Amino acid sequence: MHIAIIGAGINGFMTALELIEQGCSVTILDQQQAGKAASWAGGGILSPMYPWRYPQAVNDLAKYAKPLYQNWNDKLKPITGIDFEIHETGxxxxxxxxxxxxxxxxxxxxxxxxxxxxxxxxxxxxxxxxxxxxxxxxxxxxxIANVRNPRLLQSISCYLKQHPQVTWLEHAPVRQIKISDDQIAAVQTQQGDWIEADQFVFTTGAWSAQWSDQLKLDIPVRxxxxxxxxxxxxxxxxxxxxxxxxxxxxxxxxxxxxxxxxxxxxxxxxxxxxxxxxxxxxxxxxxxxxxxxxxxxxxxxxxxxxSPKGIPYIGQLPQLKNGWANFGHFRNGLCMAPASALLLRQLMFGQPTLIDPQAYTAKQLQHLTALTH
The missing domain is CATH 3.30.9.10 (D-Amino Acid Oxidase, subunit A, domain 2)
Known part of the structure; x- marks a missing residue:
C-alpha cells in the first residue's frame, strides 16, 4: 500500500514510522524543510503541563510518550547515530x-x-x-522527562531519508486535492506535480484549516x-x-x-x-x-x-474513503505524537486500538454543506 503523508512535523514523522513498520511505502510532503515548524520549536516535555488541567483524552495519549520514544530511540539510534536525549530530570x-x-x-x-x-x-x-x-x-x-526535540527530529528524518520505502518531497506545498467518487485520487504540489496514493494522511498542524474548502469540512484549527x-x-x-x-x-x-x-x-x-x-x-x-x-x-x-479543547483529530475524514486526519494537537503535539500515530495506524488497518478512539474521531469535523442549511 502506498500512503501520502502531507506534513512533515513530529506527527507526520511518527505516522511514517508506524506505516513503514506495516510494510507500506510512504511519500512525505512538506511545504518547507521537514521538521522545522512547531515540532522543532517546542520544549519537549514528555507530559502535558499540569495534566489535570487538560481533558482526559489528551492525557490518555500523552502517557505513552516516554516509553514509546524510548522504544523508538533504541531502534533508531544504532542506525542514525543520533540520540533523542531523553533527559529524566524530573x-x-x-x-x-x-x-x-x-x-x-x-x-x-x-x-x-x-x-x-x-x-x-x-x-x-x-x-x-x-x-x-x-x-x-x-x-x-x-x-517526568524531556526529549531534545531538534535531535529527535534529526534522528527520525535521517532514518526515514535512508529508508527504501520512503520518498521525500520537501519545499513542495500541496495546492490542490483531486477528489472523485468519495476518494482522494491525487494531490498536486505547487510545482505542478501530481502525487497519487492509496491513502492520504493530513498531518499539517497549524496549517490544517487550509484544507477546509477542498475537503468541504469545517476544520477548527488555528x-x-x-x-x-x-x-x-x-x-x-x-x-x-x-x-x-x-x-x-x-x-x-x-x-x-x-x-x-x-x-x-x-x-x-x-x-x-x-x-x-x-x-x-x-x-x-x-x-x-x-x-x-x-x-x-x-x-x-x-x-x-x-484546536477547540486541545484534543487532536485522529482517524478517517468524513465522506472520504481514503483520507485520514492526525492534526490539532495544540500544546501537546510532541508528547501525544507517538500514541497518535500508533492509534492512526491501528484505525487504518482495522487493528485493536490502544485506547478508545471515539474522543478523537475526525467524523466530528462538520461537513461545510451541512452548515449552510
Missing part, C-alpha cells in the same frame, strides 16, 4: 493552587509516571540548589504562537525542570536551558516580541535568579495547532 512545580490536585493525580488516574512528592524548602535545595529561596514548597515529579528563549549554562547546572504560572525551564544534557512559553494569536507570524521575551525572562529569573548571569544564545517562536 520537574518542580511551584503553583500552590495545583498542589492538592497534582499530588493525587497519579493515583486517581493510574499514571505512575505522574507520581508527585510534596517537598519543602530544605528538600527543594537538595533536589535543585539553583531554585530561589523565595519558594518555600513545591510538588516534585521525579519521573495557529497559536509560542515564544522561547535559550540559555547556555555549564553541563548539569540546572538539575530539574521548573514550572510556575505556565512558564518553564527545561535543562538539556549539555547545559542549554529552554525557557518559555507564551500564547499569542497573531496568525502565522513567528516574529518574537520584545514584551513577551521580558515576561518569560521575569518568570524564569523569579524561579532561578542566577540564570541571569548566563548568555542568551537563541530566541524563536513557533505555531501550535490550536
Amino acid at each position: 520537574m518542580l512545580i511551584f503553583d500552590e493552587e495545583d498542589f492538592e490536585v497534582g499530588y493525587h493525580y497519579a493515583e486517581q488516574h493510574q499514571e505512575p509516571l505522574q507520581e508527585a512528592l510534596y517537598v519543602e524548602q530544605e528538600q527543594i535545595e537538595q533536589i535543585n540548589p539553583q531554585v530561589s529561596t523565595s519558594f518555600k514548597h513545591a510538588l516534585y515529579f521525579p519521573q 495557529p497559536v504562537q509560542g515564544q522561547m528563549v535559550l540559555f547556555k549554562t555549564p553541563e548539569h547546572w540546572l538539575p530539574t525542570m521548573c514550572m510556575n504560572r505556565v512558564m518553564y525551564l527545561i535543562p538539556r544534557q549539555d547545559g542549554h536551558i529552554v525557557c518559555g512559553s507564551s500564547m499569542r494569536e497573531v496568525g502565522f507570524d513567528t516574529t518574537p516580541a520584545t514584551e513577551i521575551r521580558q515576561k518569560i525572562l521575569d518568570a524564569c529569573f523569579e524561579m532561578v535568579p542566577e540564570l541571569a548571569d548566563f548568555p542568551i544564545v537563541q530566541e524563536w517562536a513557533g505555531l501550535r495547532p490550536g
Whole structure:
C-alpha cells in the first residue's frame, strides 16, 4: 500500500514510522524543510503541563510518550547515530493552587509516571540548589522527562531519508486535492506535480484549516504562537525542570536551558516580541535568579495547532474513503505524537486500538454543506 503523508512535523514523522513498520511505502510532503515548524520549536516535555488541567483524552495519549520514544530511540539510534536525549530530570512545580490536585493525580488516574512528592524548602535545595529561596514548597515529579526535540527530529528524518520505502518531497506545498467518487485520487504540489496514493494522511498542524474548502469540512484549527528563549549554562547546572504560572525551564544534557512559553494569536507570524521575551525572562529569573548571569544564545517562536479543547483529530475524514486526519494537537503535539500515530495506524488497518478512539474521531469535523442549511 502506498500512503501520502502531507506534513512533515513530529506527527507526520511518527505516522511514517508506524506505516513503514506495516510494510507500506510512504511519500512525505512538506511545504518547507521537514521538521522545522512547531515540532522543532517546542520544549519537549514528555507530559502535558499540569495534566489535570487538560481533558482526559489528551492525557490518555500523552502517557505513552516516554516509553514509546524510548522504544523508538533504541531502534533508531544504532542506525542514525543520533540520540533523542531523553533527559529524566524530573520537574518542580511551584503553583500552590495545583498542589492538592497534582499530588493525587497519579493515583486517581493510574499514571505512575505522574507520581508527585510534596517537598519543602530544605528538600527543594537538595533536589535543585539553583531554585530561589523565595519558594518555600513545591510538588516534585521525579519521573517526568524531556526529549531534545531538534535531535529527535534529526534522528527520525535521517532514518526515514535512508529508508527504501520512503520518498521525500520537501519545499513542495500541496495546492490542490483531486477528489472523485468519495476518494482522494491525487494531490498536486505547487510545482505542478501530481502525487497519487492509496491513502492520504493530513498531518499539517497549524496549517490544517487550509484544507477546509477542498475537503468541504469545517476544520477548527488555528495557529497559536509560542515564544522561547535559550540559555547556555555549564553541563548539569540546572538539575530539574521548573514550572510556575505556565512558564518553564527545561535543562538539556549539555547545559542549554529552554525557557518559555507564551500564547499569542497573531496568525502565522513567528516574529518574537520584545514584551513577551521580558515576561518569560521575569518568570524564569523569579524561579532561578542566577540564570541571569548566563548568555542568551537563541530566541524563536513557533505555531501550535490550536484546536477547540486541545484534543487532536485522529482517524478517517468524513465522506472520504481514503483520507485520514492526525492534526490539532495544540500544546501537546510532541508528547501525544507517538500514541497518535500508533492509534492512526491501528484505525487504518482495522487493528485493536490502544485506547478508545471515539474522543478523537475526525467524523466530528462538520461537513461545510451541512452548515449552510
